[in-house]
Amino acid sequence: MTLEEVKQKWVGMKGDVTVNEVDKSSIKRHVEAVGDHNPLFQDEEHAQSAGHPGLVAPPAFFGRDARAHNEFPKIMMDLLMDMMGAGYPGILDGGVEYDFYRIVHAGDTLSSAARVEGITEKTTKAGKAMLFVAVVCDFINQRGQLVATQKTNLICLAL
């Protein structure tokens, strides 16, 4: 597949909607792995005394890839396979941007779907071709409210 064909196929493509419950165990595993001991994320009684309905999910709980935690979505795996086929096998995580709109609590259900916003050609300092692939994901809670938007910038390096 040529680069033009990859762009034709992928820009604007949207992945399947996934629905995940934000459960206490996943929040616990997340904060332990980060080493974040904020009581809002760990102590349900404390969170309730601070006015929350339950444990607060930290803003970093939204994973790269559009799930309530970070399993790599199928759309991105398929995209990366095509990138390799087009001669861009070096995959790097370039960065991430979030807009947060509402607090998420344990017991909330989040639905999300990743979409490929754009593929931009650039050149590395060493003069190699690379692509910036922007993947955007909205997270919607069980009340239909937008809680966060995430934009991931993947870098695909040429051979």
Next chain:
Amino acid sequence: MAKQIYWEDIKEGAEIPSLPKVATTQMLIQWAGASGDLNPMHYEDAFAKSQGQPGVIVHGQLKRAWLVQLMTNWIGEQGFLRKLGCQFRGTDLPRGMALIGMPKDGETWQCKGTVTKKYTEDEQHLIDCDIWIENGQGVKTTPGWATAVLPSRG
């Protein structure tokens, strides 16, 4: 937790209290399990080397979580993190393990930030910040930015 800060008390140019962090090979495994990011770049040395890295590297998404922690620690329970972004410019290499649960001596990272702008918008009291992670040599491997809503003394 630090005590609550208020918008009126924060000046442009103010420094956010630094958050020191250590990454070990063990912590990367723990993050891989918690996050579901099973890229072997973060736990298999030979694979990382085949990808042109000096060895396994720290997950960008874990570094992003450190920066989120820097902000949420500082803005307190009444603050709300509105935006956060960062770029994974430099790779970071975890410390090895000396014993189960005890890292070898080595690098400590510092998450840092400064307030660049203070303003109100739609009756919200906001601050913009530059944030970043420095490695043990003081090099900024992970520059970023954040916007937060702070409580006002009214």
